[in-house]
Amino acid sequence: MRVLGIESSCDETGLALYDTQGGLLGEVLFSQIDIHAPYGGVVPELASRDHVRRLPLLLRELQQQTGVERPDAIAVTAGPGLMGALLVGVSFARALGFAWGVPVLPVHHLEGHLLAPLLEGEAPFPAVALLVSGGHTLLMEVRGLGDYTLLGETLDDAAGEAFDKAAKMMGLAYPGGPILAQWAERGDPTAFALPRPLLDRPGLDFSFSGLKTAFRYALDKVRPASDQQLADLAASFQAAVVETLAEKCRRALGQTGHRRLIVAGGVGANKALRSRLADLASGARNREPIALHYPRLSHCTDNGAMIALVGGLRLAGGLVPAPDFPVRARWPMESLETR
Ligand code: ATP
Ligand code: MG
Ligand code: FE
Numbered sequence: 187m188r189v190l191g192i193e194s195s196c197d198e199t200g201l202a203l204y205d206t207q208g209g210l211l212g213e214v215l216f217s218q219i220d221i222h223a224p225y226g227g228v229v230p231e232l233a234s235r236d237h238v239r240r241l242p243l244l245l246r247e248l249q250q251q252t253g254v255e256r257p258d259a260i261a262v263t264a265g266p267g268l269m270g271a272l273l274v275g276v277s278f279a280r281a282l283g284f285a286w287g288v289p290v291l292p293v294h295h296l297e298g299h300l301l302a303p304l305l306e307g308e309a310p311f312p313a314v315a316l317l318v319s320g321g322h323t324l325l326m327e328v329r330g331l332g333d334y335t336l337l338g339e340t341l342d343d344a345a346g347e348a349f350d351k352a353a354k355m356m357g358l359a360y361p362g363g364p365i366l367a368q369w370a371e372r373g374d375p376t377a378f379a380l381p382r383p384l385l386d387r388p389g390l391d392f393s394f395s396g397l398k399t400a401f402r403y404a405l406d407k408v409r410p411a412s413d414q415q416l417a418d419l420a421a422s423f424q425a426a427v428v429e430t431l432a433e434k435c436r437r438a439l440g441q442t443g444h445r446r447l448i449v450a451g452g453v454g455a456n457k458a459l460r461s462r463l464a465d466l467a468s469g470a471r472n473r474e475p476i477a478l479h480y481p482r483l484s485h486c487t488d489n490g491a492m493i494a495l496v497g498g499l500r501l502a503g504g505l506v507p508a509p510d511f512p513v514r515a516r517w518p519m520e521s522l523e524t525r
Contacts, residue, residue, distance in 0.1 A: 187206045187207075187259060187501055187502070188203055188205050188211065188259075189203070189204050189205075189206070189258065189260070189291075189494045189497045189498040189501060190202070190203055190248075190259070190282070190494060191203075191204060191260075191261045191293070191490040191491060191492070191493035191495070191496075192263065192279050193263050193295070193298070193488055193493045194237040194241070194271050194272065194274055194275030194278075195263045195266070195267025195268065195272055195295045195488065196228060196233065196268055196320070196321075196488060197217065197218040197219065197221075197222055197228045197233050197271075197488075198215060198218065198489065199216045199218070199237050199240040199241060199244055200213065200244075200488060200489040200490030200491070201213065201214050201215075201241075201490040202214070202248070202489065202491040202493070203252045203494060204491065204495050204498045205498075206498045206501065206502050210305055210494075210495075211254065212248055212252035213248070213491045213494075214244045214247045214248045214251065214490070215244075215490065216244060218233060218236050221233075221236060222360065223359060223360045225360075226354060226360050228268070230268045230269075230270055230271065231270065233268055233270070233271045234268070234270035234273070237274040238274050241275070245282075256286050256288070257286075257288060258288060259290070259497060259501055260279045260283050260288060260289070260497070261290075261291045261292075261493050261494050261496060261497020261498070261501075262276050262279035262291070262292065262293060262493065262497075263275055263276075263293055263294075263295045264292030264294070264511060264512070264513050264517075265514030265515060265517040266295060266296070266321075266516050267295055267515065269513070269515045272514075272515070276292075276513050283509075289506060289509070290509065291497045291501065291506060291507065292507060292511040292512075293493045293496045293497055293500075294517055294522055296317060296322060296519055297332075297496050297522060298493045298496050299319060299450040299492060300315045300317055300326060300328060300334075300448060301331075301496055302450055302481035302489075303448055303450065303479040303480060305481065305485060305491055305492065305495055306481065306482060310446045310448055310479040311330050311446075312328060312330070312442075312444050313327075313328045313444050313479070314327060314435065314438045314442055314444050314446070315327075315328050315448035315450060316431065316434075316435055316438075316448070316449050316450070316454075317450050317451045318344070318451040318452070318453035318459075319345075319346050319450075319452050319453065320344060320347060320350070320361070320452055321346070322339070323340040323343075323344045323345045323346075323394070323431075323453075324338065324339035325338045325339070327438075327444070330524065331503055331505075331524065331525055332500075332503075332505065332522045332523055332524035333524040334519050334522065336520055337390045338390025338391045338434060338438070339391060339392065340393060340394060341391055341393045342393050342395040343393075343398065345392070345427055345431065346363055346451065346453045347394070348394035348398055348427060349362065349363035349367075349424075349427065349453065351398055352366060352398060352420075352423050353365055353366040355402055355405055356369070356416055356420065363452065363453065364455070366420045366424065367420075367424060367456055367457065367458070369417050369420035370417065370420040370421040370423070370425075371417075371457075372414075372417040372421075373414070373416075373418040373419070373420050373421030374417075374418045374421055375421040375422055375424065375425035376422070377415075377422055378404045378418060378419055378422035378423075379422075380397060380401060380422050380425075380426040382426055382429055382430050382433075383396050383397050383430060384430070385429075385430060385433055390434050390437060392430065394427070397430075401419070428456070428459045431459060431462075432459070432462045435447055435463065436466055439476060445473070445474045445475065445477065446476070446479060447463065447467070447477070447478050447479065448479045448480075449463065449478065449479070450480075450481060450486065451487075452486055452487045454480060460480070463478055464478065503525045505525065507523065
């Protein structure tokens with residue numbers, strides 16, 4: 187079965203073709219970063235408009251790339267995300283499904299992020315999954331397709347959002363997360379003492395707004411900051427986020443007893459986080475080692491491949507919902523249908 191995946195929940199338009207037997211056959215992506223950069227954040231109305239413009243062009247490109255005109259099914263992100271942006275993708279999918287006479291499956295965007303490592307091979311279940319993206323930070327127990335338990339989540343900002351806001355305070359371009367990470371490489375992570383939120387308490391929830399405020403005070407104190415001070419601040423901020431994320435992963439693995447950790451979402455591309463988690467995995471003494479599962483770098487952020495994959499898995503598992511499925515700006519992952 188060949189499944190066309192369509193992603194348009196935020197500021198990326200992504201399409202991909204996934205074969206339930208042969209894997210990923212092709213993918214195309216357009217990022218709207220340059221459209222939103224002048225505003226310092228995603229402008230929902232502009233996002234919707236550009237998805238409308240881009241989707242037919244990308245479909246043509248994918249058809250040429252794969253030589254496949256018509257798939258056997260269509261999987262589309264139906265939430266969570268920006269309502270207008272989601273409606274564009276779902277309407278496009280429904281129109282294609284109608285014209286081609288093929289089923290259209292709604293996919294949960296975060297399930298796409300969590301299962302993206304499967305595009306690289308075997309199903310890594312049961313596992314603990316850390317999802318660290320622009321809009322979400324959560325730890326999920328993953329027992330199988332659709333079988334999830336939320337272990338902890340952020341009480342305020344997402345990790346990616348915190349990176350972007352700190353970067354904005356430093357005067358870096360949008361989205362600043364990866365740029366701040368580059369500055370951090372030249373800095374001393376111990377130069378500034380920034381808080382490690384919620385590490386002093388048990389539990390698996392996260393909070394980043396206090397850290398963001400502490401960062402602002404530290405920055406204000408050294409203004410006008412030299413390049414070295416900025417690099418030191420970036421490194422100190424990154425270290426605080428990374429240490430918090432890694433410690434919560436360690437606790438979640440201990441609590442569930444699972445020995446696999448899936449890391450997904452844009453912040454999963456962060457090198458300092460990857461190196462810290464590698465230490466965690468190899469430092470697991472006297473126990474079965476912890477296996478780390480990452481999507482390939484281009485699948486850490488939004489893409490159509492992860493949506494096509496989930497559609498394919500759900501189709502193969504006989505999990506095909508009614509064609510009048512809703513579009514949801516909010517959609518709890520634990521409510522998903524399971525096998
Ligand atoms: P969601 O899936 O929650 O709706 P999203 O899809 O917008 O959010 P992603 O595309 O998964 O989020 O990730 C984007 C975020 O990842 C941005 O906040 C970006 O700054 C951050 N990010 C990307 N690369 C890095 C990096 N190397 N270090 C830190 N943050 C990064
Ligand atoms: Mg994005
Ligand atoms: Fe996303």
